[in-house]
Amino acid sequence: MAGEFAERPVDRLARRVLDRVGRGRYLVGIAGPPGAGKSTLSALLRKAIDAEAGAAVAEIAPMDGYHLTNDVLCARGSFARKGEPDTFDVAGYVAGLHRLRSTPVGEPVAWPTFDRTIDAPVPDGVVFDQQSIVLTEGNYLLLDDFEGRMWSAVRTLLDECWYLDAPREVIEDRLLRRHIGGGRTPAAAATKVRDSDLRNADLIATTRARADLILRENCGRYSVAEC
Secondary structure (H helix, E strand, O other): OOOOOOOOHHHHHHHHHHHHOOOOOEEEEEEOOOOOOHHHHHHHHHHHHHHHHOOOOEEEOOHHHHEOOHHHHHHHOOHHHOOOHHHEOHHHHHHHHHHHHHOOOOOOEEEEEEEOOOOEEEEEEEEEOOOOEEEEEEOOOOOOOEOOEOOHHHHHOOOEEEEEEOOHHHHHHHHHHHHHHOOOOHHHHHHHHHHHHHHHHHHHHOOHHHOOEEEEEEOOEEEEEEO
16 A cells, blocks of 8 residues: 555545545544644645635644643643643543534534644634534544543544654654744753653554554655555
8 A cells, every 4th residue: 555645645635535525524533643744734635625626625623622721731730741641621522523523514613723822722713614524633533541531432433534654753853843933942842752742652653553544744745654
């Protein structure tokens, strides 16, 4: 399967999704470690799907919209671990996916997004209406139940789920730049990456084999690593 999407990869991925859409909404998950490029792939895929369909039929529902707020994390003493599985509102995320699946196309469904400039969720950041394709991206879409949190329910609500892989050194470099750009000192960014992000990446890597499609990005092009 390697190299299946070597030519015009995102357009081929878009056609794959459109070929599978039936009645109601079709939910595609894009999982993978932090820094793998899930948000970038989601945005490219949304654009390619809309172009192929000739209408705005796809929208992104980021898992990061269900981050617990900084106030909640600070009260729990968990702020330094932000991004780990227990720092998300899992039940809220599952309920949101259920609403998207069960609500008829044409009826509005609000979804929270996440603003990295303020490091906080934005309630009702996007509203689904006529969009029949949902692209939801996040770290833990393929995770089993973890420390009493029902992450496994996420996968049951997705029609398919892909895993976006990336070399560890690429992930580390991107995360360092992200944290420094967000206001951390280089030393604090390195600590966050070492003590939290890369540990999360190791956990997420254990879910890779559960994906319907495994993608790897190289200079903006995507290939199937395994299927």
